[in-house]
Amino acid sequence: xxxxxxxxxxxxxxxxxxxxxxxxxxxxxxxxxxxxxxxxxxxxxxxxxxxxxxxxxxxxxxxxxxxxxxxxxxxxxxxxxxxxxxxxxxxx
Amino acid sequence: xxxxxxxxxxxxxxxxxxxxxxxxxxxxxxxxxxxxxxxxxxxxxxxxxxxxxxxxxxxxxxxxxxxxxxxxxxxxxxxxxxxxxxxxxxxxxxxxxxxxxxxxxxxxxxxxxxxxxxxxxxxxxxxxxxxxxxxxxxxxxxxxxxxxxxxxxxxxxxxxxxxxxxxxxxxxxxxxxxxxxxxxxxxxxxxxxxxxxxxxxxxxxxxxxxxxxxxxxxxxxxxxxxxxxxxxxxxxxxxxxxxxxxxxxxxxxxxxxxxxxxxxxxxxxxxxxxxxxxxxxxxxx
Numbered sequence: 001x002x003x004x005x006x007x008x009x010x011x012x013x014x015x016x017x018x019x020x021x022x023x024x025x026x027x028x029x030x031x032x033x034x035x036x037x038x039x040x041x042x043x044x045x046x047x048x049x050x051x052x053x054x055x056x057x058x059x060x061x062x063x064x065x066x067x068x069x070x071x072x073x074x075x076x077x078x079x080x081x082x083x084x085x086x087x088x089x090x091x092x
Numbered sequence: 093x094x095x096x097x098x099x100x101x102x103x104x105x106x107x108x109x110x111x112x113x114x115x116x117x118x119x120x121x122x123x124x125x126x127x128x129x130x131x132x133x134x135x136x137x138x139x140x141x142x143x144x145x146x147x148x149x150x151x152x153x154x155x156x157x158x159x160x161x162x163x164x165x166x167x168x169x170x171x172x173x174x175x176x177x178x179x180x181x182x183x184x185x186x187x188x189x190x191x192x193x194x195x196x197x198x199x200x201x202x203x204x205x206x207x208x209x210x211x212x213x214x215x216x217x218x219x220x221x222x223x224x225x226x227x228x229x230x231x232x233x234x235x236x237x238x239x240x241x242x243x244x245x246x247x248x249x250x251x252x253x254x255x256x257x258x259x260x261x262x263x264x265x266x267x268x269x270x271x272x273x274x275x276x277x278x279x280x281x282x283x284x285x286x287x288x289x290x291x292x293x294x295x296x297x298x299x300x301x302x303x304x305x306x307x308x309x310x311x312x313x314x315x316x317x318x319x320x321x322x323x324x325x326x327x328x329x330x331x332x333x334x335x336x337x338x339x340x341x342x343x344x345x346x347x348x349x350x351x352x353x354x355x356x357x358x359x360x361x362x363x364x365x366x367x368x369x370x371x372x373x374x375x376x377x
Contacts, residue, residue, distance in 0.1 A: 026353040029332055032297045035307055039333045042350040043364040048219055052232050054099035056203050058107050059196030060114060064131045067114035070197050071159045077185055078157040079111040080138060081093070083169065084118050088203035090094050090233035091280040 055088065095231035097175040106182045108200070109193035111156070118151050142166050154178070156185050164188070206236035206368065214244035214344065215368040218272050220361065227318070227325070227357025228275030235272040236368075239265065247294075247344060253304045253337060258295040266292040266310070273351065274316045274327045275361035286315040288326075294335065306335040308349055318357055329354035333365070 030038035061067040064080065071078040085092030097103045107113045120127040121135050142163040143149045154167040165181050172178045185191075206215050218235040222228025239247075249259045270290045271282040290312045298305040310331030317323045333349030347367040354361045 029309070029330060029352060032307060035297065035332070035334055036305070039348050039350055042362070043348055043366060046219060046221055046350070046362040046364040047366075048232055048234070051099065052095055053202075054101075054104060055094045057104050057200050058098060058113055059198040059200045060203060061112055061198045062114075064114055064116055064134050065128075067112045068134060068157075068161070071112040071157070072161075074112070074194075074197055075159050076110060076112050076191070076194075076197065077159060077164060077189065078155075079107055079113045079182075080135075080155040080157060081113075081115040081153075081172075082118060082121075082135065082155070083093070083115065083152045085278075085280045086117055087094050087098075087115055089235065090231055090276060091235065092094075 093169065093173055096173050097178045100175045102179055103175060103182070106179070106186070108196040110186050110191045111182070112197055137161075138163060154181070156181060158189075204234045204236075206238055209238045210241065212241035212244070214239040214247070214347075216269065216347065216365055217368050218269075218363060218365045220273070220275055220363045222275050223354075223360040223362050225359030227355075227359030228277065228361050231276055233276045233280075237269050237272060237365075239268075244344060247335065247347075248306075248337060248342070253296050253299065253306070255296050255299050258293065261292040261294060261308075263291065266290065269365070270310075270312050270314065273312055273329065273331075273354075273363045274314070275354075275356050275359070275363075277316070277318045279317050279320050281320075284317065285327075287312070288315060289313040292331065297334075300339070302339060303345060304337040304339055306337060308333045308335060308347075310349075316356070325357045327354070327356050329361075329363075 061070060067078055070076070081087065083092050116127070116135060119125055121132050138155050138157055139149055142155055145163055147163055147166040148168050149166060150168055152169040154169070154172040155163055156165045158164050164185050167178065167181055209215060216237040218237065220233045222230070243265060246262050246265055249257070267287060267290065270287055271285045274285070290310070292308055292310040295307045296304060297307045308331065312327060312329050312331065314327040316325060316327050318325055330352040331349055332352050333347070335344060336346035337343070338345045344367070347365070349365040351361070351363045354363065
């Protein structure tokens with residue numbers, strides 16, 4: 001009888017675990033103890049890498065008129081990139 | 093382009109040494125856009141001159157223009173995105189004009205910075221990237237979300253931050269952040285994002301001698317179209333992170349938040365958000 005009850009309890013626990021488990025392939029949320037290390041590690045992994053900020057190594061001129069003026073004064077051709085959205089943030 | 097040809101050493105060197113590089117945002121140059129009329133007129137002049145010269149033209153395009161103002165070459169973005177094709181255009185112009193290399197005419201500087209804001213504002217920097225499976229372009233995307241001093245104060249409740257105390261971040265403040273949580277897509281008009289379910293909750297988990305640690309948990313389900321046509325795609329993710337509050341002043345000293353199990357368009361994505369570490373120049377986003 002006791003064995004059956006234990007078996008029933010185990011089955012109930014398994015059922016509850018099944019219900020509260022993360023979706024297929026999903027990871028469980030960090031505990032409070034893991035909160036800072038998990039957040040910091042994830043942020044570090046996803047944050048911009050130096051090689052993803054090389055756009056900033058180009059000496060972009062602010063504004064088309066200013067660029068045209070510099071181009072005429074210094075005898076250098078203008079390189080104009082026109083786009084929808086903002087290429088400087090990648091939201092384009 | 094940002095993480096493609098514009099991150100290639102050869103392209104960077106050529107643009108800095110031989111050209112005057114500039115980019116313009118079409119939305120700013122639309123008839124009702126904020127760009128000055130003189131700027132809009134010059135962009136239109138270059139477009140028409142290229143068209144008259146029989147060159148390819150478009151709104152998402154590269155134009156190389158002589159110092160005297162006439163177009164020397166153009167490339168549609170689909171071609172310009174191929175680094176070798178872009179180099180071919182640049183090298184052709186350098187050879188044709190017999191250009192000599194020089195120093196950049198404008199000092200390189202960070203191009204992604206928050207809009208102007210008052211001291212004491214809460215400035216959040218967001219980075220998004222795809223994590224595989226589709227639903228995102230390659231590369232990364234950034235946003236800056238700025239809360240005024242008064243709005244920043246609303247992230248924390250009044251009174252003592254005792255362990256276990258919990259609250260919900262004001263929905264209007266949370267939503268201003270949540271609408272930017274999506275991968276790298278073509279559509280970036282956040283006014284078209286529709287939050288079906290979204291919230292950020294806070295709970296004090298540790299009260300230290302110097303700082304209070306507040307856990308952030310959230311959930312987001314948001315309609316976001318990859319392109320500009322409705323496609324039924326949903327952003328679905330949990331959020332987790334923390335706030336750090338200085339005990340002595342009650343000021344917010346840190347904020348970090350990341351997506352958890354983020355999914356969109358059949359793929360996975362990640363968004364990381366942190367409080368900007370230092371004031372940056374009020375330039376443009």
